[in-house]
Amino acid sequence: MTGPMVKAEGVHKRFGANEVLKGIDLEVGRGEVMCMLGPSGSGKSTFLRCINHLEKINSGRLSVDGELVGYRDAGGKLHELRDREVTTKRAQIGMVFQQFNLFPHMTAMENVSLAPVRVQKVAREEARKRAKTLLERVGLSDKLDAYPVALSGGQQQRVAIARALAMQPKLMLFDEPTSALDPELVGEVLDVMRQLAQDGMTMIVVTHEMGFAREVGDTAVFMDGGVVVESGPPGQVLVNPREERTRTFLSKVL
Amino acid sequence: MASADVTKPRADKPPGRPEDIKAVPVRRPWRWVAAAIILIIAASLIRSAIVDTGPNKGFQWTWVGHFLFDSRVLHGVVVTIRLTVLSMAIGIVLGVLLAVMRLSPNRLVSGASWIYIWFFRGTPLLVQILFWNNIGALYKTIVLGVPFGGPGLIHANANTLIPTSVAVVLALGLNEGAYMAEIVRAGIISVDEGQTEAAQSLGMSRLQIMRLVVLPQAIRVILPPTGNEMISMLKNSSLASVVAYTEALYSVQLIYSVNYKTIPLLIVVSIWYLVMTSVLYVGQYFIERRFGRGFSRAEQATMRARWLGLSRGGGVEGPPP
Numbered sequence: 001m002t003g004p005m006v007k008a009e010g011v012h013k014r015f016g017a018n019e020v021l022k023g024i025d026l027e028v029g030r031g032e033v034m035c036m037l038g039p040s041g042s043g044k045s046t047f048l049r050c051i052n053h054l055e056k057i058n059s060g061r062l063s064v065d066g067e068l069v070g071y072r073d074a075g076g077k078l079h080e081l082r083d084r085e086v087t088t089k090r091a092q093i094g095m096v097f098q099q100f101n102l103f104p105h106m107t108a109m110e111n112v113s114l115a116p117v118r119v120q121k122v123a124r125e126e127a128r129k130r131a132k133t134l135l136e137r138v139g140l141s142d143k144l145d146a147y148p149v150a151l152s153g154g155q156q157q158r159v160a161i162a163r164a165l166a167m168q169p170k171l172m173l174f175d176e177p178t179s180a181l182d183p184e185l186v187g188e189v190l191d192v193m194r195q196l197a198q199d200g201m202t203m204i205v206v207t208h209e210m211g212f213a214r215e216v217g218d219t220a221v222f223m224d225g226g227v228v229v230e231s232g233p234p235g236q237v238l239v240n241p242r243e244e245r246t247r248t249f250l251s252k253v254l
Numbered sequence: 255m256a257s258a259d260v261t262k263p264r265a266d267k268p269p270g271r272p273e274d275i276k277a278v279p280v281r282r283p284w285r286w287v288a289a290a291i292i293l294i295i296a297a298s299l300i301r302s303a304i305v306d307t308g309p310n311k312g313f314q315w316t317w318v319g320h321f322l323f324d325s326r327v328l329h330g331v332v333v334t335i336r337l338t339v340l341s342m343a344i345g346i347v348l349g350v351l352l353a354v355m356r357l358s359p360n361r362l363v364s365g366a367s368w369i370y371i372w373f374f375r376g377t378p379l380l381v382q383i384l385f386w387n388n389i390g391a392l393y394k395t396i397v398l399g400v401p402f403g404g405p406g407l408i409h410a411n412a413n414t415l416i417p418t419s420v421a422v423v424l425a426l427g428l429n430e431g432a433y434m435a436e437i438v439r440a441g442i443i444s445v446d447e448g449q450t451e452a453a454q455s456l457g458m459s460r461l462q463i464m465r466l467v468v469l470p471q472a473i474r475v476i477l478p479p480t481g482n483e484m485i486s487m488l489k490n491s492s493l494a495s496v497v498a499y500t501e502a503l504y505s506v507q508l509i510y511s512v513n514y515k516t517i518p519l520l521i522v523v524s525i526w527y528l529v530m531t532s533v534l535y536v537g538q539y540f541i542e543r544r545f546g547r548g549f550s551r552a553e554q555a556t557m558r559a560r561w562l563g564l565s566r567g568g569g570v571e572g573p574p575p
Contacts, residue, residue: 054451054455083460088457089457099448101449101452102452114456115457118458118462119456119457119458164456167456
């Protein structure tokens with residue numbers, strides 16, 4: 001199929017009277033890496049959460065892989081999707097959180113193989129094999145049976161990435177994946193993400209890592225106050241921004 | 255003593271490491287006074303318990319020994335255990351159900367749970383036991399079928415369907431459900447929302463998330479108060495004696511109503527209750543340790559330290575290295 005992986009047109013999101021997204025128009029092509037930057041409260045995370053329907057949008061159109069998120073379009077009329085349909089679609093989108101959110105009562109191996117077994121109904125042995133391969137890929141072949149509490153932040157986040165990849169997603173969402181890490185642990189997580197990008201994964205990354213955005217990103221988006229202020233190639237948006245607001249933000253971050 | 259040289263290293267210490275401080279401790283005379291008072295009270299209590307003032311007065315330990323393993327008493331103890339286990343099982347299942355209902359986005363479902371909890375927590379357990387025991391006076395027959403006067407499929411006489419043995423289990427279990435619901439709800443709420451979101455993002459259904467991710471973590475918070483509930487249940491089951499159900503208390507009441515050995519028989523039943531609650535205490539410790547798996551190592555260390563500290567008779571400040 002052609003066309004963009006993610007397409008947002010005039011996406012609005014309100015929490016009560018508080019309007020967090022005020023009309024987002026974006027496109028992410030297949031195999032592209034889009035990095036989103038902006039001050040806290042600018043709506044970056046909310047936008048990510050809308051993409052896999054953790055939040056419902058109030059107006060506009062948001063589609064993943066050519067299909068609307070959360071709704072079915074039947075002759076111009078929108079029908080809400082059933083829970084089953086929503087979960088099926090979510091399973092195709094991987095998400096990595098700032099706080100890792102590993103399941104603390106399960107080992108690394110169990111964390112990674114849980115969803116394939118329970119959601120995709122993969123045979124247990126097959127799921128374990130897949131989990132082992134993935135954990136090796138993120139450099140944790142010696143931590144298969146470790147509980148999250150025994151892992152460093154960087155290791156936990158790499159398990160979380162492996163857990164998302166175990167569902168063989170077509171799109172990966174990263175919500176500030178390195179913000180909760182000690183500076184010395186950031187590199188190991190970014191390395192895994194860089195490798196993933198090179199392997200052709202479509203990724204949306206909310207991050208404050210300018211170096212990563214410049215090097216790995218195909219596009220960079222600067223958001224503020226619920227709108228996209230500026231977007232374009234990272235070399236332009238991050239190095240030579242047109243907008244004053246972007247320039248002020250970058251000067252504070254760098 | 256006061257002239258201890260803190261800077262000079264002792265011969266058996268590695269060189270370069272200063273000697274530990276050896277200070278004169280603060281004197282606390284009131285501790286000695288308190289200890290003396292407690293010892294005096296304890297001694298007089300023990301004396302009163304040991305010195306039998308007559309064949310039919312005081313504690314009458316010989317009668318206690320005589321009835322401790324009486325078959326009627328043992329039967330009552332077994333009935334109490336069965337009653338406790340059955341009621342608690344109903345209470346836990348119902349509690350989980352009510353807690354999940356209470357957290358449902360559907361207002362009617364959560365409201366129904368709220369009303370249940372309000373009713374069963376708001377009326378005395380003793381009244382509920384009497385109610386269930388007299389249910390036959392309220393509903394003569396119980397019919398399973400089409401509601402509002404439609405044809406019934408199964409008819410049953412309430413008194414044969416709910417004899418006293420069932421009435422007490424229902425009363426204790428349904429009452430416990432209301433308390434367990436609040437405990438389970440607190441446990442569910444204690445699990446970080448990020449856990450649910452992570453599970454959602456993996457495409458898991460609401461039921462799967464609850465069963466595989468949230469409840470296993472909530473258990474850690476749910477278990478300690480559930481242990482307390484179990485101990486309360488064990489003791490509250492003695493309320494069933496008012497409807498002449500031969501659990502532990504009623505079985506000794508039956509004996510002393512005939513031979514008037516009231517005190518020794520009450521001691522007998524108290525000993526059995528203490529034995530049962532002590533077993534529960536130990537069981538609770540091991541079950542909690544089992545479910546602490548995967549949570550902070552420090553927490554498990556402090557649990558160990560607390561037990562060590564207990565056996566040493568002093569508090570331990572931090573986890574051992």
